[in-house]
Amino acid sequence: MSSPERVDIHVVDDDADVRDGLAWLFDSRGYPARTWGGGEPFVAFAKERQGDWGLAVVLLDVRMEPLSGPMTFEQLKGLGCPWPVLFLTGHGDVGTAVGLVKNGAHDFLEKPFQDNVLVDRIEQAMQQVRSQTASEREAQRLRQALAALSPREREVLDELVQGHYNKNIADHLGITPRTVEFHRANIFEKMGVDSAIELAHKLGQLKPLSGQD
Structure with missing residues (x-):
């Protein structure tokens, strides 16, 4: 039986303690994660991956400086990035997060959250990515690029x-x-x-x- 196709996890948050904590959490569950200190370096990385996206899910904080989570998401959409994005929101950001989901984000989770719930949501997104065919992923990329x-x-x-x-x-x-x-x-x-x-x-x-x- 072949092993599941690898899906990368990217954690984008300008709070180092949050990044490290999430990286430790995912690593403890057997999902090593790559962390990013803000939206700008992550968008630069995404630009390098255009045309060869691979499989990944993104955990993105709403409130970041200087490039906020929603602004980062818009730039990813402009690149045609097909990766599902899950937002982490603080108190008062739920309305923003709902709007982001309507605009194409995969899901959001309000802080404080339970570790098991977060891991479950990430695993669901990973399963969705694996279940998509190459043609479905290309169609999703084209829709996002067209919308941008x-x-x-x-x-x-x-x-x-x-x-x-x-x-x-x-x-x-x-x-x-x-x-x-x-x-x-x-x-x-x-x-x-x-x-x-x-x-x-x-x-x-x-x-x-x-x-x-």
Whole structure:
């Protein structure tokens, strides 16, 4: 019988005592965790993993400085990061956490929490990650990347997938070809594609979503 596919755990919190305590907790349950002192270094790490995400879950504190948990989450979504994010919230942050879940976060847990409850939630997220097929993970990544496009980028994207050239797109949208090229490069980077044809092919897998404007 093969062993379960490895799922990494990332703990992102600007409180060193909390980070160390959580790392010890997960390690004691057989789940070594990698810790990060804030959102900025973790987002930088995530950028390096684009295109080769692997399997992971993220435990993210809501209140961090200088990059808050919600801001970190938005940047991860902008990268198309497919990892489930569980938020740790303090008193008074529950409303924020509920909004984050509605916006795509996996779950949240209010402090103080019981260790067993936290580990159970992490294990549930890990099981969900393992159960997803590669195509499902790619679809999730594409949805998050699409949601992170700006309104103007969505307009340019719609023109691109119709096969229009930069000059035509510029004329249709009332912008310069250079601006179109700028948006085009951003779209390709966010969506993880190298051409308009590849973009159209990937969006074809998300036809119901990409058609909602």
